[in-house]
Amino acid sequence: MNALLNILAGVSLETRDMPVLCIKICVVAIITVVLRGIFWFLDMMLIKPLFDPLRLVPGPEGAVMQTHLRQVLDPSLSPRTHVDWTTKFGKNFRIHGFGRHDYRLMSLDFRSMVHVLSSPSFEKPWQTRTLLSRLIGSGIFSMEGAEHKKQRRLIAPAFSAQSIKNMAPIFFRKAEEVCERWKKMVPSQSVKSEESVSDLASGSGSKIDVAPWMSRAAFDIVGLAGFNYDFHSVEDETEEVYSAYRKMFDIADKGINLRAILEFYFPIMRKLFVTDDIRVTNESLKTIARTGKKIVEERKAEYLAAQEHGMENKDVLTLLIKANLSTDPAKRLTDKELLDQCSTFLLAGSDSVSNGLCWSIFLLASHQDVQKRLRQEIRKMYTTTDGYHSDSSDDSGFQDNTPCHLHPAESSGWDQPCSCSKTRLDAIENLTYLDHVVREVLRFCPPIHSTIRVAVKDDKIPITHPVTLKNGQTLGEKGEESYINIRKGSYVHIPIEGFNYSEDVWGPDAQEFRPERWNDVLEWDPSKPGINNLMTFSYGPHSCLGHKWTISEIKIFLCTLLHSFEFHPVEGVSISKLNTIITRPYVKGEWSAGPQLPILVREAK
Structure with missing residues (x-):
């Protein structure tokens, strides 16, 4: 500090040597930045960890x-990691983020997880947002x-049970469209030659x-059901918007370096040093x-x-437009907010569903007994000639009705649902x-492997x-009421997959795919885990x-595709x-x- 004061003392208001003055000011600024950087580094690495309550929590x-982030975030390692560390340290344990100084809490204690995900004391980190x-x-x-809260309240009516029923024709239409395209790609098994039959038996x-x-x-589906x-x-697949979306997420999927x-x-780096990935992302966003x-207009x-x-419809976009045009400032969305919601729904909504469908097909291909049993159940809804129809069984779930065929070129629009599609959905349910x-x-x-929250203030996390x-x-x-103290700025990792594998x-077969485990679960509300x-x-x-x-x-x-196709693993290909x-x-x-x-x-035979 004496050196800084000496430098400043040499700066006279009457000086006429401006270059010298500028140099002295720059030196002061550089020294100040360096000192602040050193203090920040020492505070992060040495001082704060000494007073972090998580330092006392057991962990690796x-x-x-x-x-330890790879062990808990890599799906090839995390299932074993969760078992090993919970066995050794308990349901709540401490891990290292970007080093030994970065104490983080990982919790598989359901009560602790619920508190972190529900309390306003925890938010998604600003980096994630x-x-x-x-x-x-x-x-x-x-x-x-x-x-x-405002955005969630506006959008919620679009996801009611009745709204989903109204969207059913679109779900069926696109499923049948994919089915028809695949039928043109898959060789028919109606051939009679011995050679063809041999090929089929050997896995053609x-x-x-x-x-x-x-x-x-x-x-x-999101485009039709959400925006008509x-x-x-x-x-x-080269459609402009879908291609832009896919390119952008392919870049994001590379991970964080x-x-x-x-x-x-330093966000300015994205403008000063534009890489190919940044350029493609910007073009995709445009x-x-x-x-x-265009759609909003x-x-x-x-x-x-x-x-x-x-x-008035109750699709997502209509609800957003209604808010956008509202005379009540508390309910109004700006044009930018409206477009951002559309992008969120389009990109995030479609990705999670498609991912669930992919893993469904993969797991059915890997478990032929499950696939066979499921196909048998689905085919009870069909007759040989008239599609979805009552099979007269007590448990088919169908009412006698006139068959309805929705072909790709014959959409009635989600706001004009076919009653047959609703009946079909009821039967499927x-x-x-x-x-x-x-x-x-x-x-x-689960499409989302895990999530993370940061404490926005000091808090106490209850434990079971x-x-x-x-x-x-x-x-x-x-068994007394007890808590883990956590300070403002600390991260908490919630392993979604880890809880699902608990x-x-x-039970002891938690890491096995076994649908029969749900036989004894009478009530299921996906929004209320327990x-x-x-x-x-x-x-x-x-x-x-x-x-x-x-x-x-x-x-x-699944009902549409399994009725027509069988799924099998590709020999020599390992999926991870x-x-x-x-x-x-x-x-x-x-x-x-x-x-x-x-x-x-x-x-399918």
């Missing part, structure tokens, strides 16, 4: 800059606090990468925004015209084994299971509004999970090729 040790905002704008997934069929097909179908706009990406971390703290504005005109006749299979897929392969601290004290030893909840339930759709104010949409769409697609924004399927050894799920598809 490591070197000064060793991280920055990344989401960069991709999908300031929509519901990247908002917190009052703004998040068509190898189809189902990942892009499910992605394109889910994308089209068909992108036709099932027909043409050192440069990306620096960009969070394409999506341009089309979004068209729907606004339709909304105003409908209002004159006393009509009554298929017990299908319900168990879908539950088990979502348990076994005892925690023995490093000082010998045991919290909750005799042996305490699901014992014998799921964390897949999260919990609390940030739980997934679209869980009913997701489940219905997966069920309809990769946790990026969403846990996607990849071919081992071909990570650079992006998400893939090659499946051998054959005509």
Whole structure:
């Protein structure tokens, strides 16, 4: 400090040597920045860890800059990690983030998880929200606090049970469209020659990468059901908006490197040093925004015209437009907020559903006994000639009705639903084994592997299971009310997959795919996880509004596809999970090729 004062003392107001003055000011600024940097580094590495209450929580040790993030975030390692560390340290334990100084809490204690996901004391980290905002704008997934509550309240009616029934014709239409396209790709088994029969027996069929097909179908469904706009990406995977969306997320799926971390703290880098990835992302965002504005303008005109006749839809875009045009400032959305919500719904909504469909097909291909039993149940809904129809069985769930065939070119629009589609959906909802299979897929392969929260103020996290601290004290030893202290700025990791794999909840076979485990679960509300339930759709104010949409769409697609096709693994191809924004399927050894799920598809016998 004496050196700084001496420098400043030499700066006279009467000096006429401006260059010298500028140099002295720059030296002072540089020294100040360096000193602040040194203090920040020492505070982060040495001082704060000494007073962090998480230092006393048991957990794995490591070197000064060793991280445990790979063990808990890599799906190939995390299931074993969760078992090992909970066995050794308990349901709540401490891990290292970006080094030994970065204490973080990981919890598989249900009570602790519920508190963190429900309490206003915890929010998504600003880094996570920055990344989401960069991709999908300031929509519901990247908002917190009052703004998040406002957006959630506006959108919720679009995901009611009745709204999902109204959307059913679109789900069926796109499922049948994919089915028709695949029939042209899969050789028929109606051949009679001995050679052809031999080929079929030895595993002939068509190898189809189902990942892009499910992605394109889910994308089209969101466009139709959410905006009454068909992108036709099932027909043409080079469709402009879908291609922009796919390119952008392929870049995001590469993960976070050192440069990306620096960009969070110094956003100007994205403008000064434009890489190919940044350029492609920016171009994709422009394409999506341009089309979004066009759709919004068209729907606004339709909304105003409908209002004159006393009509009103409850699709997502209509609800957003209504808020956008509201005279009440508390309910109004700006044009930017409206477009950001559209992007959020389009991109995030379609990705989670398509991912669930991919893992459903993969797991059915890997478990032929489950696939066979499920196909038998589905075919009870069919007759040989007239499609979905009553089979006169007591448990078919069908009422006698006139068959309804929705072909790709014959859409009635979601706002003019066919009553037959509603009946078909009711019947599908009554298929017990299908319900168990879908539950088990979502348990076994949750689209979101884990989530993270940061404490925005000092807090106490309640615990159910005892925690023995490093000082010998045991919290909750005799069942008394107890807490883990956590300070402002600390991170808490919530392993969604870890809870879904918990042996305490699901038994010793928790890491096996077994739909029969749901036979004894009488009540299931995906938005309220608990014992014998799921964390897949999260919990609390940030739980997934679209869980009913997701489940219905997966069920309809499985019913449609399994009626016509058999799924088998491709010989020599090993599929692995990769946790990026969403846990996607990849071919081992071909990570650079992006998400893939090659499946051998054959005509169902």
